[in-house]
Amino acid sequence: MDFIVSLLSNPAMMLGLVALIGLLAQKKSGTEVFTGAAKTAIGFLIFGIGAGTMTGALKNFNEMFQKGFHISGVITSPEAATALAQGTYGFVTSSILISGFIMNLVFARITRFKNVFFTGGHSLFFACVLGLILKFYGFSDTVAILTGGIILGFCSAFLPQLCQPFMRKMTGHDEQAIGHFNMLGYALSGYIGKLFFAKWGDQTTEDIKFPAWLSFFRDFLMGCAVVMLLLFYSSALAAGPQIVSKLAGSTHWLVFPALQALWFTAGMSVLMTGVRMFLGEITAAFVAISEKFIPGSRPALDVPTVFPYAPTAVIVGFLCSYAAGLIAIVTMVVFKFPVVIIPAAHICFFSGGTAGVFGNAYGGWRGAMLGSFVVGLLLAFLPCVLYPLFGEMGVLGSTFPNVDYNIVGMILNNILGSFH
Secondary structure: OHHHHHHHOOHHHHHHHHHHHHHHHOOOOHHHHHHHHHHHHHHHHHHHHHHHHHHHHHHHHHHHHHHHOOOOOEEEOHHHHHHHHHHHHHHHHHHHHHHHHHHHHHHHHHOOOOEEEOOHHHHHHHHHHHHHHHHHOOOOHHHHHHHHHHHHHHHHHHHHHHHHHHHHHHHOOOOOEEOOOOHHHHHHHHHHHHOOHHHHOOOOHHHOOOOHHHHHHHOHHHHHHHHHHHHHHHHHHHHOHHHHHHHHOOOOOOOHHHHHHHHHHHHHHHHHHHHHHHHHHHHHHHHHHHHHOOOOOEEEEOHHHHHHHOHHHHHHHHHHHHHHHHHHHHHHHHOOOOOOEEOOHHHHHHHHHHHHHHHHHHHHHHHHHHHHHHHHHHHHHOHHHHHHHHHHOOOOOEEOOOHHHHHHHHHHHHHHHOOO
């Protein structure tokens, strides 16, 4: 049981195994099978190193920002929320994860939703959300596992389908899907972008004409570094030397923001390298799986796989979604919400940045800005609805921000609540 849970929640190992099966099915030589499987796993691990570096820097940014601007509330972190639930509901969560992956394969085989979801971490978080809601209404472990597995499996196959028209537009083919449980938000951002298509669809973020003194923005990494330097220093100066020094350790408090901004940018570079490496391998290996086992299927992969198609849109989406989150905080405070949800910068980067890419696909920079802004509002306001339920189940101080978790969770909660 522990072996299977560990395998399914580790996307590098799972994707490496899929590549191995696909290459064996294609009757490749032993050397080709080993090389393809290893490169897939290594590429994903490189991607993970980059993502981890970026997330660590953004968590330091969160700390400085909250202390500097005196904002307190519940931080949206699915990792922390899942960790809080694991002590009591770990068996149910892990069992829903396993049954959900099996049902994903079943739904992909018997329906027209041919997406196989490979972002294991997100599946684990979704399994936790479903488990908490089902246990809140008193279901036995067996019923919760079976029901949660069916819902997770269906969502894993169906939700990527909503984003596929925009994936085809971005990639130029139909062999790759998005696998990240903000897919209702990404599809919404894509359709918002379509509102601008007729008149401004060709004005993509990647063709923005910067004046000479901003020419460094033509280089994505340099533009990313400058934006992060501004964000980190504004938060550090607001927080002051005492707070920043606690985070910085032996590093001078004024040097620390620069290092963190550059660490973030370096992480982005590493992440993009890993994406290119494993994406080519897994796509080639998946051909045989698609043909032999689940005809017409495609892998649904994590969001950084779309970053190379519109890297400037990622930064635009991050900034707009984070701005939306800050507006949401002010709104919650002014209107005295029972709980104030604080958007985490790393959530806004990956989810808001991806929404920017989807909005840009048809709507150019206007679609990227508006689409990611709307998704930013959803990331902030939707968690308010289910937080009281999670709190009663012992998950306090953190919650699940993702659009799909919350919308599916709210539907499930309303259905079950109507019978109690």
